[in-house]
Amino acid sequence: MDLGAFSVSLAVADLDASRDFYGRLGFTTFGGDGTDWLILKNGDHVIGLFQGMFDKNILTFNPGWDANAQPLGAFTDIRDLQRALKEQGVAFAQEADEDSSGPASFVVVDPDGNPILVDQHVLGQARRACASSPKSSTSVAMSAGVWASDTSHCSSSPGGVRMPRLTPHSQLSSAAPKSVRL
Secondary structure (H helix, E strand, C coil): CCCCEEEEEEEECCHHHHHHHHHHCCCEEEEECCCCEEEEEECCEEEEEEECCCCCCEEEEECCECCCCCECCCCCCHHHHHHHHHHCCCCCCECCCCCCCCCEEEEEECCCCCEEEEEECCCCHHHCHHHHCCCCCCCCCHHHCCCCCCHHHCCCCCCCCCCCCCCCHHHHCCCCCCCCCC
16 A cells, blocks of 8 residues: 655744754755745655644655655545555544545554544546646646646646645544544
């Protein structure tokens, strides 16, 4: 089962101090707003620094992305991953809506209480008609990592690469969260 690009999302108390520390380890800024969160890279290794966004570190997987947050040609849609994990008896702290399409996420928690976020930012395999349709006012910018279900649903807005907007870890505590927005 390929869960997608892997990163570690770290809850940090001081974004600048953490950026400086990881910079000494060879990590450079790859993305983020610089105020609340940053994405750092060292080769193919990716870490996210998130200040005040959650209480606990999170293992993060992004189906449909490579290590550079670029869309993959083939990947398993998050809803298919969720169904396969359910068939294996995995319990979910947050589920993706299986009737939806496009970006979605789910959260599972390992036996030691570590949250694992699977966060898809691109539409699934069957939703790529815009990729092969001629560029027009209804096409989607492929370089932004945005895909659409068919040409009648293609957006004229390129959207851009979406990064997670994380909810505090307190919503991922022992009880299932009411809502975790990413």
